[in-house]
Amino acid sequence: MIAELGLAALWLAAALAALQLVAGAVAVRGGDPSEMALLTRPAAVTQGVLAAVAFAMLLWLFAITDLSVKLVAANSHSMKPVIFKLSGAWGNHEGSMLLWVTVMALSGALIAWIERRLPERTMQATLAAQGFVALGFYAFLLLSSNPFERLPIPAAEGQGLNPLLQDIGLAMHPPTLYFGYVGLSVAFSFAVGALLTRQVTPEFARVMRPWVLGAWVFLTLGITAGSYWAYYELGWGGWWFWDPVENASLMPWLAATALLHSASVLAARDALRAWTIMLGVVAFSMSMVGTFLVRSGILTSVHAFAVDPERGSFILILLALYIGGAFLIFALRAGTVSEGQRFAIASREGALVFNNVMLSAILAIVLFGTLYPLLTEAFDVRVSVGPPYFNPVGAIFVIPMLIVMAVGPLLRWRQGGLGRISREMALLAALVLAALVLVSLLGDISLLPILGLSLSGPLAVAAFLPLRGRSLRRLPITVWGMVIAHFGIAVALFGMASESAFSQERLAAVQTTGGATSVGPWEIVLESVTPVAGPNWTAIEGKLQARYEGGEPILLTPQSRNFWAPAQQTTESVLVTRWNGQLYAVIGDQGADGRWQLRLWWKPFVTFIWYGGMLVALGGALALIGRVRQDLKRRTATARLARRREASA
Amino acid sequence: MSALKPKHQRLILVVVALVALVGAGLLAAYALRNQASYFYLPEQMQADPPQVGQAVRLGGMVEPGSLETLPDGVTIRFAVTGNDDARVPVRFSGIVPDLFVEGSGVVAEGSLGADGVFVAENLLAKHDENYVPRELQEMEQHRAAKMAEETTVGLE
Numbered sequence: 043m044i045a046e047l048g049l050a051a052l053w054l055a056a057a058l059a060a061l062q063l064v065a066g067a068v069a070v071r072g073g074d075p076s077e078m079a080l081l082t083r084p085a086a087v088t089q090g091v092l093a094a095v096a097f098a099m100l101l102w103l104f105a106i107t108d109l110s111v112k113l114v115a116a117n118s119h120s121m122k123p124v125i126f127k128l129s130g131a132w133g134n135h136e137g138s139m140l141l142w143v144t145v146m147a148l149s150g151a152l153i154a155w156i157e158r159r160l161p162e163r164t165m166q167a168t169l170a171a172q173g174f175v176a177l178g179f180y181a182f183l184l185l186s187s188n189p190f191e192r193l194p195i196p197a198a199e200g201q202g203l204n205p206l207l208q209d210i211g212l213a214m215h216p217p218t219l220y221f222g223y224v225g226l227s228v229a230f231s232f233a234v235g236a237l238l239t240r241q242v243t244p245e246f247a248r249v250m251r252p253w254v255l256g257a258w259v260f261l262t263l264g265i266t267a268g269s270y271w272a273y274y275e276l277g278w279g280g281w282w283f284w285d286p287v288e289n290a291s292l293m294p295w296l297a298a299t300a301l302l303h304s305a306s307v308l309a310a311r312d313a314l315r316a317w318t319i320m321l322g323v324v325a326f327s328m329s330m331v332g333t334f335l336v337r338s339g340i341l342t343s344v345h346a347f348a349v350d351p352e353r354g355s356f357i358l359i360l361l362a363l364y365i366g367g368a369f370l371i372f373a374l375r376a377g378t379v380s381e382g383q384r385f386a387i388a389s390r391e392g393a394l395v396f397n398n399v400m401l402s403a404i405l406a407i408v409l410f411g412t413l414y415p416l417l418t419e420a421f422d423v424r425v426s427v428g429p430p431y432f433n434p435v436g437a438i439f440v441i442p443m444l445i446v447m448a449v450g451p452l453l454r455w456r457q458g459g460l461g462r463i464s465r466e467m468a469l470l471a472a473l474v475l476a477a478l479v480l481v482s483l484l485g486d487i488s489l490l491p492i493l494g495l496s497l498s499g500p501l502a503v504a505a506f507l508p509l510r511g512r513s514l515r516r517l518p519i520t521v522w523g524m525v526i527a528h529f530g531i532a533v534a535l536f537g538m539a540s541e542s543a544f545s546q547e548r549l550a551a552v553q554t555t556g557g558a559t560s561v562g563p564w565e566i567v568l569e570s571v572t573p574v575a576g577p578n579w580t581a582i583e584g585k586l587q588a589r590y591e592g593g594e595p596i597l598l599t600p601q602s603r604n605f606w607a608p609a610q611q612t613t614e615s616v617l618v619t620r621w622n623g624q625l626y627a628v629i630g631d632q633g634a635d636g637r638w639q640l641r642l643w644w645k646p647f648v649t650f651i652w653y654g655g656m657l658v659a660l661g662g663a664l665a666l667i668g669r670v671r672q673d674l675k676r677r678t679a680t681a682r683l684a685r686r687r688e689a690s691a
Numbered sequence: 692m693s694a695l696k697p698k699h700q701r702l703i704l705v706v707v708a709l710v711a712l713v714g715a716g717l718l719a720a721y722a723l724r725n726q727a728s729y730f731y732l733p734e735q736m737q738a739d740p741p742q743v744g745q746a747v748r749l750g751g752m753v754e755p756g757s758l759e760t761l762p763d764g765v766t767i768r769f770a771v772t773g774n775d776d777a778r779v780p781v782r783f784s785g786i787v788p789d790l791f792v793e794g795s796g797v798v799a800e801g802s803l804g805a806d807g808v809f810v811a812e813n814l815l816a817k818h819d820e821n822y823v824p825r826e827l828q829e830m831e832q833h834r835a836a837k838m839a840e841e842t843t844v845g846l847e
Contacts, residue, residue, distance in 0.1 A: 381700075381701060403714070406712055406715045410716065414727060425729050426800075430746060434722070435719060630786030630787070631787070637764045
């Protein structure tokens with residue numbers, strides 16, 4: 043009964059998305075507000091509620107482990123801890139698609155409910171676009187990925203969830219990325235709405251900006267968390283593999299970063315109109331491409347848990363429809379977007395344009411590298427593309443972008459001239475030179491880490507330079523957001539460069555009793571290896587005593603786990619986090635001579651990568667709070683004005 | 692610097708963006724041709740070996756009886772076999788993936804050494820019963836077909 047209720051809600055939601063599309067389209071064509079226009083907003087709100095009901099039903103089915111539902115039987119197990127039962131609802135293809143469409147419908151409902159700043163025709167067009175995008179996803183769910191499908195005979199027991207996915211970090215990871223993707227879909231709808239009704243104005247950018255900011259914060263968090271998850275869960279010691287699935291989340295982030303900055307220019311200075319629209323389309327395209335790559339399993343990937351080529355073609359059709367349609371509208375209408383305000387090259391706008399162009403170039407490089415294996419496979423040549431391609435080629439564009447990131451915020455809007463900030467530029471150049479000399483004295487480090495280490499310090503300083511000569515108390519919270527986000531980039535850069543420059547690795551076979559080895563400043567002794575058991579796994583657990591520079595011993599217990607539903611082995615690495623880095627230990631197999639394999643890394647300042655990521659997200663969140671507060675203030679002011687006018691009339 | 696005329700400004704923006712993107716594209720195309728790591732089967736590696744040190748991937752079956760651990764306890768040596776009795780020796784230092792056993796399929800990432808031994812930096816085996824590296828999946832189908840062929844020879 044619950045499953046049928048969920049399915050009915052889903053069908054109704056799809057019908058309302060269709061109504062939303064038709065009513066919105068009629069309203070836009072009709073010119074003056076017709077009766078149909080009155081339906082669009084209520085349809086969007088109701089659609090959001092119904093989608094939420096459908097998702098709640100799915101959660102319920104997973105909570106009670108209803109094994110007559112195919113999805114539950116395939117992905118859950120009665121013995122699983124409750125939190126993982128619930129997260130199992132979206133830890134699979136159908137459920138994650140339902141989550142996506144639910145979040146999208148709720149976002150649509152929110153803008154339909156509260157957004158009154160734009161001209162009504164633009165809002166109608168926006169909601170129609172949102173309905174169109176949602177309709178495609180409903181069709182996908184209902185026709186090829188029905189999460190509520192029943193089994194003819196209920197299963198006796200569930201098939202469990204991939205044990206690699208039984209992890210709290212990962213339970214939160216896909217929803218975080220989906221919030222990001224969905225935020226970009228809202229930005230896309232606004233862009234289409236503004237383009238269709240010729241309203242590419244600063245007001246449009248201000249309305250769209252919170253959604254882009256929110257999406258960007260979630261994507262940043264998602265990428266940071268995903269990277270940390272891959273780092274400790276896969277047991278390979280790496281934090282970024284240039285895996286297609288990772289690229290799938292990086293590409294929308296790059297596009298969203300560009301969009302965020304160009305929307306700022308449009309909102310503040312009324313320039314870069316067509317460019318902002320273009321980026322809105324590109325950003326959403328990238329989240330669709332990402333979904334396609336992940337969900338279709340078309341590329342070989344260490345993360346490809348949900349692989350189904352047939353569904354890939356469905357997503358490909360949706361992708362072609364959305365992106366093709368949007369670019370068609372863009373091509374037809376871009377000419378009607380009138381020229382924005384002009385600006386000098388060495389102005390704030392100029393720096394932001396440079397940032398946008400560099401981000402787009404990086405995006406192109408990541409996109410080409412990700413799709414290249416697909417292209418060559420058409421000619422029956424198997425290749426994989428990894429760090430030797432992405433790192434150096436990406437760096438060619440990342441480094442200039444970072445330099446401009448340091449200088450750009452110091453420039454003035456509109457007016458040219460570097461002379462005004464010559465002192466700051468001299469300071470930064472001196473810092474970079476000093477750092478370069480220092481780092482190259484440290485010894486044998488390859489070029490990219492040297493550049494990364496030398497740039498990160500000056501970048502961190504530069505991030506705070508916009509604060510000079512300003513009252514910290516009266517500084518808008520959005521400026522703090524920018525400062526912290528830029529500082530976060532510098533911190534993450536330092537972590538990445540340090541990890542690749544100074545990491546030490548030790549691979550050793552040691553005796554069970556008192557076998558000793560060392561890595562970097564650490565002395566490690568293997569005390570014992572014992573079998574242990576958990577709720578749905580058994581494991582062998584090594585007891586290691588680790589001493590940092592001869593200090594107090596710390597007990598480490600890496601495991602090699604055997605899950606039984608489904609049968610699978612995983613390595614559970616252990617980490618010791620110090621302020622200056624992390625010790626990373628993995629236990630392997632026992633050799634024929636009784637010795638155990640240990641793999642150890644000492645990674646100085648590796649944690650800065652994720653601290654940096656979190657700072658970037660925090661900066662974004664602060665900017666978001668600042669913008670929303672401004673909007674609310676303006677809204678109350680307008681309302682008061684309207685009331686006063688009414689009273690005087 | 693005086694502000695540019697609007698028409699010119701848009702033109703300049705478009706040109707700058709195009710130059711950067713085309714540049715990125717060309718650079719990517721050039722780098723991809725050199726840096727992409729190609730997939731080899733053992734027979735291909737024997738017939739037309741890649742350059743020493745070039746990052747490539749080698750896929751095949753772990754030859755039964757070939758797996759041995761060196762005295763350091765962490766380096767293993769084995770041979771990867773393919774069709775036509777082709778065979779490439781492989782050396783790997785590290786913790787082997789969980790489902791790596793003799794007779795199973797494996798994809799080794801690494802490069803060919805000067806001594807003709809393939810030095811693997813990473814081994815990809817079947818991850819779990821749902822995930823198989825794509826090259827392996829096809830290889831296993833291929834092997835199943837071959838095995839069926841071999842075992843039915845006597846029936847003709």
